[in-house]
Amino acid sequence: AQSVTQLDSQVPVFEEAPVELRCNYSSSVSVYLFWYVQYPNQGLQLLLKYLSGSTLVKGINGFEAEFNKSQTSFHLRKPSVHISDTAEYFCAVIPNTGFQKLVFGTGTRLLVSP
Amino acid sequence: EAGVAQSPRYKIIEKRQSVAFWCNPISGHATLYWYQQILGQGPKLLIQFQNNGVVDDSQLPKDRFSAERLKGVDSTLKIQPAKLEDSAVYLCASSSTGQGWTNTEAFFGQGTRLTVV
Numbered sequence: 001a002q003s004v005t006q007l008d009s010q011v012p013v014f015e016e017a018p019v020e021l022r023c024n025y026s027s028s029v030s031v032y033l034f035w036y037v038q039y040p041n042q043g044l045q046l047l048l049k050y051l052s053g054s055t056l057v058k059g060i061n062g063f064e065a066e067f068n069k070s071q072t073s074f075h076l077r078k079p080s081v082h083i084s085d086t087a088e089y090f091c092a093v094i095p096n097t098g099f100q101k102l103v104f105g106t107g108t109r110l111l112v113s114p
Numbered sequence: 115e116a117g118v119a120q121s122p123r124y125k126i127i128e129k130r131q132s133v134a135f136w137c138n139p140i141s142g143h144a145t146l147y148w149y150q151q152i153l154g155q156g157p158k159l160l161i162q163f164q165n166n167g168v169v170d171d172s173q174l175p176k177d178r179f180s181a182e183r184l185k186g187v188d189s190t191l192k193i194q195p196a197k198l199e200d201s202a203v204y205l206c207a208s209s210s211t212g213q214g215w216t217n218t219e220a221f222f223g224q225g226t227r228l229t230v231v
Binding site for chain 2: 004009041042043044045046090092101102103104105106107
């Protein structure tokens, strides 16, 4: 079975500062990795995903994430955040073989203040 | 392209009452998912349909939860009777194929926020 750990439940940051949201996973098989964003009272929206190839993945809204297999991590980064980035961010994994059940982490709330 | 539609957006019921949620996926999407998102937790898959057949319902509390997807389009999720711990946001998602997380993309609705008092 797969599991995802997002150690930071909340990350406060000032506008235009860089941010990193941490994600670690556990799996006995190879996985695909995802980051989703959830704005208040909205559904989940895909930010980016890693399936194969380059370990640095670029997504929407200026976000990027780096897959590190040895550290089983998939941290999300943005060099300069905006107020509008305030949202809940979920890391998720899925095995790359067999039935595709997406497993989410508990989420990290990013709070951007002026 | 219209997104995934869910209704109602909010529902408050007393424990032991019944409640039903409705989901209309994106037109043509064969795969439909229901997720439960409890406050402070990540979404958890309750049930996955491929057309009108159930692919996975291993985490659905079948003693009180039921779901159907007649004609392979709209879906309803029912809770009967509701418990306090069922308070959560119920998210519906759809994708064009069963490999919606990798080969294509799955799209989420805005969710139904259920409060059981």
